[in-house]
Amino acid sequence: MIAKVIVDIATSELDKIFDYKIGYSGAVRGSRVIVPFGRFKTEGFVIETSEISEFPDDKLKSIIRVIDEVPALTEENLALAEYIHKKYHSSMASVLRLFLPSEMRTGKVRKKTANYVSLAEDIAVESMLSSIRKGADKQVAVIKYLQKNGKTKASILNETFSASSVTALKNKGYLVVTEEQILRTPYKNLDNQGGRVLLTNEQKSAVESVILSDKPTLIKGVTGSGKTEVYLQLIEKTILSGKTAIMLVPEISLTPQTFSRLRSRFGDKCAILHSGLSAGEKFDEWWRLRSNEATIAIGARSAIFAPLENLGIIIIDEEHDQSYESETSPRYVTEEIALMRAKLSGAKLVLGSATPKVESYLKAKNGEYNLAVMNERVNGKPLPEIVIADMREEVKRGNISPFSLALKAELQKTLESGNQAIIFLNRRGYSQKVICRECGYVAKCLNCDVSLNYHKADDVLKCHYCGSQYHMLTACPECGSVSINYSGTGTQKVVTELNELFPNAKILRMDNDTTQNKEGHFKILKEFGEKKADILVGTQMVAKGHDFPSVTLVGILDADMSLYFSDYRSGERTFQLVTQVAGRSGRAGAQGKVVLQTYSPKNPTLTASVNYDYESFYNREVAVRKASYFPPFSHVVRIMVESEDESLAISTLKQAFEKAKQVQENYHSSFIYFDRMKSPVKRIKNKFRYQILCRIKDDYARIEDEFYSIANGLTSKKVLCYVEVNPSTMN
Ligand code: ADP
Numbered sequence: 001m002i003a004k005v006i007v008d009i010a011t012s013e014l015d016k017i018f019d020y021k022i023g024y025s026g027a028v029r030g031s032r033v034i035v036p037f038g039r040f041k042t043e044g045f046v047i048e049t050s051e052i053s054e055f056p057d058d059k060l061k062s063i064i065r066v067i068d069e070v071p072a073l074t075e076e077n078l079a080l081a082e083y084i085h086k087k088y089h090s091s092m093a094s095v096l097r098l099f100l101p102s103e104m105r106t107g108k109v110r111k112k113t114a115n116y117v118s119l120a121e122d123i124a125v126e127s128m129l130s131s132i133r134k135g136a137d138k139q140v141a142v143i144k145y146l147q148k149n150g151k152t153k154a155s156i157l158n159e160t161f162s163a164s165s166v167t168a169l170k171n172k173g174y175l176v177v178t179e180e181q182i183l184r185t186p187y188k189n190l191d192n193q194g195g196r197v198l199l200t201n202e203q204k205s206a207v208e209s210v211i212l213s214d215k216p217t218l219i220k221g222v223t224g225s226g227k228t229e230v231y232l233q234l235i236e237k238t239i240l241s242g243k244t245a246i247m248l249v250p251e252i253s254l255t256p257q258t259f260s261r262l263r264s265r266f267g268d269k270c271a272i273l274h275s276g277l278s279a280g281e282k283f284d285e286w287w288r289l290r291s292n293e294a295t296i297a298i299g300a301r302s303a304i305f306a307p308l309e310n311l312g313i314i315i316i317d318e319e320h321d322q323s324y325e326s327e328t329s330p331r332y333v334t335e336e337i338a339l340m341r342a343k344l345s346g347a348k349l350v351l352g353s354a355t356p357k358v359e360s361y362l363k364a365k366n367g368e369y370n371l372a373v374m375n376e377r378v379n380g381k382p383l384p385e386i387v388i389a390d391m392r393e394e395v396k397r398g399n400i401s402p403f404s405l406a407l408k409a410e411l412q413k414t415l416e417s418g419n420q421a422i423i424f425l426n427r428r429g430y431s432q433k434v435i436c437r438e439c440g441y442v443a444k445c446l447n448c449d450v451s452l453n454y455h456k457a458d459d460v461l462k463c464h465y466c467g468s469q470y471h472m473l474t475a476c477p478e479c480g481s482v483s484i485n486y487s488g489t490g491t492q493k494v495v496t497e498l499n500e501l502f503p504n505a506k507i508l509r510m511d512n513d514t515t516q517n518k519e520g521h522f523k524i525l526k527e528f529g530e531k532k533a534d535i536l537v538g539t540q541m542v543a544k545g546h547d548f549p550s551v552t553l554v555g556i557l558d559a560d561m562s563l564y565f566s567d568y569r570s571g572e573r574t575f576q577l578v579t580q581v582a583g584r585s586g587r588a589g590a591q592g593k594v595v596l597q598t599y600s601p602k603n604p605t606l607t608a609s610v611n612y613d614y615e616s617f618y619n620r621e622v623a624v625r626k627a628s629y630f631p632p633f634s635h636v637v638r639i640m641v642e643s644e645d646e647s648l649a650i651s652t653l654k655q656a657f658e659k660a661k662q663v664q665e666n667y668h669s670s671f672i673y674f675d676r677m678k679s680p681v682k683r684i685k686n687k688f689r690y691q692i693l694c695r696i697k698d699d700y701a702r703i704e705d706e707f708y709s710i711a712n713g714l715t716s717k718k719v720l721c722y723v724e725v726n727p728s729t730m731n
């Protein structure tokens with residue numbers, strides 16, 4: 001038998017498929033194998049087996065060995081991989097890598113095992129004890145200990161008694177040693193979250209609606225309407241019917257509560273997959289799923305590739321979240337993969353959000369998706385009242401602090417009543433740009449064409465694209481002036497000012513700088529959840545689905561920030577963000593409040609969000625996008641060219657443009673826009689960036705295919721050319 005093996009060479013963008021003899025290795029479709037490759041050995045995946053090869057028998061080498069006890073990739077995984085390979089025009093090797101924890105491929109992690117010791121069963125304990133010579137008290141103690149406690153880890157016995165006495169007993173044949181796997185379990189010390197609840201009527205009909213429909217279901221439920229409980233019920237029903245489940249959340253480290261609710265309901269049946277785990281934890285959780293020991297996978301977008309068979313349901317929570325789009329190759333959209341995976345395995349697909357993507361809601365309205373709506377909060381209280389603070393008025397009044405008078409007053413009230421507040425702002429660091437007031441010089445990163453951010457705690461300038469750090473300026477390098485201005489407001493500055501306003505309040509800060517390590521988010525959220533602080537200040541991270549019963553006030557410092565991104569989705573982002581952050585307030589007994597600070601209080605997106613009026617936001621947004629041909633009424637496609645060599649980037653762009661132009665001429669009437677230019681950020685990590693930008697309204701599938709092959713054809717070691725479709729960030 002012959003195996004077709006995809007050789008897993010990390011640096012190669014192209015698939016290398018070779019025939020090997022299976023011999024006695026036992027390899028089957030889906031096996032990971034070690035094969036001879038040139039003068040070396042390398043890893044590969046068997047993607048096909050057959051009786052014959054085009055190559056003569058004596059030219060074929062044999063597989064050296066199979067790596068895992070069972071094939072790492074299931075039939076369904078392989079079918080899904082094939083789909084992704086075709087759809088995103090990525091190499092099979094890079095697609096297959098998505099299905100395994102990266103550490104597994106390098107062979108650096110293995111099962112962790114330990115030796116356990118118990119008493120031999122065929123010898124009576126009395127005769128063991130009577131045979132031991134006088135003075136060997138430790139041996140007696142070991143036997144008695146094992147008699148009482150049963151099987152014990154060898155290392156514990158050795159430490160408690162002595163290695164020599166244990167060895168002596170072993171030599172007598174009194175002890176049996178077994179090697180057993182030790183599971184490395186992530187987040188062991190999570191709190192138990194909540195018991196079983198009686199579903200509200202809205203929750204019940206949402207569950208039923210999902211079960212009855214054979215289409216994917218969009219659950220549009222206001223914040224606090226109990227969507228998570230609906231997911232749990234659906235998962236429970238799925239598991240009871242003998243099937244498995246995948247639940248995706250935007251960023252697992254930000255939503256420990258969801259995971260702990262799942263774990264307290266389903267125990268060891270759920271496994272967590274996410275990049276923040278240690279290599280060993282990832283490995284063990286992955287294998288628990290692959291071996292069907294765990295039947296529920298929870299994680300961020302990559303958990304869509306969980307090695308589960310017999311899948312019954314896929315749930316995508318907060319389906320509008322940007323984190324569901326991969327920004328590295330293969331650039332996939334999680335929802336597209338989920339749709340395909342659901343189809344391949346006959347599983348249900350559920351998308352949930354308080355603020356669905358315009359695309360998703362349109363699909364629900366068109367009947368492509370089933371729609372379930374939940375309009376009431378579980379606690380029966382109305383959604384928190386949002387009041388607008390017009391910051392132009394504040395400036396006129398001479399208030400130059402980051403807080404409006406309204407917000408200060410509400411904060412005061414909240415603290416006095418013993419409740420908690422969340423302050424949200426859109427940026428991190430102490431301030432934004434560093435500008436010379438005399439000549440206008442702006443400090444920029446040497447590797448990337450972006451301005452640097454000042455971080456007060458470390459007194460350094462940081463580049464948020466490549467992570468480079470620079471000394472803070474003492475004088476302007478251009479004109480020598482010492483009058484350097486840090487414009488803007490960041491989380492650190494807000495904390496400093498809050499400390500001055502409310503010296504007795506305990507304040508926590510959560511942003512990328514305070515949450516570098518694995519369980520950083522957990523720690524901060526846990527402390528806040530335990531009411532060890534009064535105010536939580538943070539960026540996007542505080543907007544996610546947290547459920548803190550004592551939070552009754554949310555302050556949104558700069559609601560405008562995201563309105564002015566040069567992106568057709570900036571309105572949608574703003575609406576989603578405001579709704580999400582506001583939704584953190586008043587989730588339990590007390591009515592919540594939100595103060596939204598803005599310089600453009602009349603902006604229709606903001607006024608819609610203040611009234612929680614998704615429909616009017618949606619209607620307006622759809623009308624605008626339809627009239628101007630933006631997605632979902634067209635596709636925004638960007639062909640990117642990146643290279644450290646600027647002239648190579650430019651010449652490649654020219655070639656790409658010539659080829660793309662032919663496509664554009666062939667499908668002339670399908671294009672709304674077509675041009676080439678420098679990318680908005682002209683250089684990142686020392687790579688120059690150029691782009692072709694198009695907007696395509698018809699014949700999209702055919703044009704897309706041609707663009708992908710243009711990009712793949714121009715990619716080489718020195719220059720990278722790739723296609724982005726409706727990219728979520730346009731740097
Ligand atoms: P959402 O995900 O829609 O924002 P959650 O699922 O987090 O809402 O629910 C909000 C709160 O209400 C949680 O604390 C949850 O435990 C609680 N909850 C949900 N459903 C019920 C119910 N049927 N009865 C009582 N409490 C519930």
Ligand code: ZN
Binds near residue numbers: 436477480481
């Ligand atoms: Zn200057």
Ligand code: ZN
Binds near residue numbers: 468
């Ligand atoms: Zn940089």
